[in-house]
Amino acid sequence: MIRLPDPSHPSYARVVRASARYDFVVTAGFATPWTYVLVHRALSSLGGTLGLGGLPALDPMQTLYANLMGSVVVVWALLRLFRPLPAHGLYDGAARVLFAMWQAYALAQGATRLLWLFLVVEVSFGVAQLLPWVRRGELRTSRA
Template sequence: MLSVSAFRRLVRASAIYDVLMIAPFTTPWTFLLMREHLSALNVGLGGVPLPVFGPFHLLISSLLGSVVLVWSVLRTLDPQPRFGRFDAAARYLFSTWMAWALLVTGQPLLWLFLVPELAWGLAQSLPVRRSEGGLEGHARESLLR
């Protein structure tokens, strides 16, 4: 069982991880640079080259990257436990779609995203010890409010 302060550190750490991982996906230009590296990595792992992305694919990638980046910055600046719980739920959803894509395509690159996603989701699902009084007992620290 984690203390609230330890859980806040965990939420912040997952957010920093997300900022570093998602930054290349936030613009079409950075994604195109990253796509080449991801494609080569996928081939190196025994997969096939990633498909070419058209403008619509780049739009969807950049929209998703932008939303996740903003969400990650929020959690970095204000790592509330409830944000960690919501982030865990989002990670389970993302993991579901990654697992589906892995089953459909068999591309090994997906494992490099799926495993950390599940690990961060599980970590942010750990029980949190409620403290009696003190700063950790404020309503602002509520897990779901």
């Protein structure tokens, strides 16, 4: 069994930073319309190659929402990289629960199965960042 660190332990900051690195690498390409075109093309190609399905055709609204999500996640990732506080892990874990729910909803609605790759990572980092708080019994009472 993997032993997850207490949120106050320095090793918890490594978990927070690892999730931030993943977010930065995965979402930086979503942050601008020009890079999103390249990411969209690469993800569609990967989905087709793996038999998981491609992405829908690009349109201005999809690009806008991808850019908004990418911009916010990049800023959030940079904060966690440079200031990996326990509270940042708690809030990131909560955000990952939300992201995972919406990804699962999209999968249930017929979205590309390529989302499974992202869903597994969301759930994994969510558990890694929230479980230490649950074990401490502070998830409900924390003022992090």
